Amino acid sequence: MGDVAVGARSEQGGPEEEPVGAAGGTEPAGKAEQAEKTGKAKKKAGQQRPFWKELPLLVVVALVLALLIKTFLVQAFSIPSDSMQDTLQRGDRVLVDKLTPWFGSEPERGEVIVFHDPGTWLRDEPTPEPNMVQKALSFIGLMPSANEKDLIKRVIGVAGDTVECKGTGPLKVNGKPLQEPYVFPGNTPCSLAPEGQFKVTVPKDRLWVMGDHRQNSADSRFHQDEPGNGFVPVGNVVGRAIVVAWPIDRWATLPVPDTFDQKGIDKAAATAPTAVAFVGAVPLVLLRRRVAVRRAERRG
Template sequence: MTTEEQPTRHERAESDKRRRTRGVKLFIRDIVIIFLAAIVISVGIKAFLIRSFYIPSGSMKDTLQIDDRIIVNELVPNVIPIEHGDVVVFRDPGGWLDPRYEPPQNWFVTSVDWVLSVVGLSAPDSNDHLIKRVIGLPGDTVECCNTFGQMSVNGVPLDEPYLKLGPGVTKASGTDFSVTVPKDSLWVMGDNRYDSKDSRYNTDQPGKGFVPIENVVGRAFVVSWPIDHWSWLDNYPTVFAGVDDKSP
């Protein structure tokens, strides 16, 4: 290359500038693509796999505390069947929840909450849902209480270690009952048995206290927040051992 054909200092500087500009543009493009992919994946996970809820009441103490954040497996019940002892989140079957007044929020808080809900990090609809433990599945006979104060399912008495009972209280329920769970429905109860408006106290509603399985959003399987409450949520298979045998 002759001296005349060699790039000048100005031309080299312009070439370096174009390369840097192109590199910055590629970097920004990649960041945007990664961000959008993360949003799409998060939305997909929330829509089909898991989502977050918070606990608005004390009906599941001491298993769950007020304002705990839980992660819910949305594959239950459509892909994975519900089992005895599962802690499930479900939509109000009708009349279980009292009407609530939601104070107006400013547009910024509402917008942030919406964005977080899209990716499953917020749960603005938690107040429209309930969370209880599944005691009876379709066809089960659930009764309380026997002479030892225990509840039974299909004649099998339950020793329930997750119950929160008051001092000196030995009965698993303050209300005696005997029900047979209809098809495609559940009988659910709170672990804080004397402070839970569950199936027992909604028998005067259209669903007679039973929860349609189609109302179940999913099974809660972990407490994710606060960190000191982190724990897996057990469905206590040993408690319900033998209750699936409905033979006489």
């Protein structure tokens, strides 16, 4: 006999039962309800929540991000004086890089830096009392802090450097006269004031800083008789000013000028190759002498 077809009678004589869900069959009531519930759940999940319900979460996330950026990345500061003209004008807003110091980077010559008052530089400067809105905005970094006593100057000398001013200049670092195109027009690189005539060597972990408006900047020169002798501790540095962000028509980056690429400024860099060459040459000379002695002995 041939094969039994699907749906034919079984050997017992009754029709074979068709599979559940096959053509012509019906789904159980429980599964139909479950499918309906699943469809409603998917539809509900696909619906977006109203914006007003999402807004508080967005605000919280934005505030947290702003606080993290202020703490670890960049912070805005306002320029309160004319001491850095023409590079920076009173009222400019600068963004300060706070990230690189976390990786052990220290300020270099020519950088414009923001630093906490070493102790007495701003003792006679009044501290304005901000309102609640200003306090909140400064806390998250959207406004400069009014309570912190910070200054902004250009790094002229780092640890080990000898910085010197005689007469009206030029300013010298490690005996090398500097070409300073950033000095305020009409100013001389050195001031004839008693404080403006100096020769100092920067100690370890300290900086010598000066303003670009040389005749209108109470910088390291004017604090030599105070604790710290006018030097700024590296630990007081908040970060490097990298860009003028406001007003828009003043937008500009703040790169390190070519001034500090002049040959001869870095004594260590200038003398190190000679020292290394000398140390490396000694073994070669001794080896050559030994070879010459052996050859002489063989000939004898």
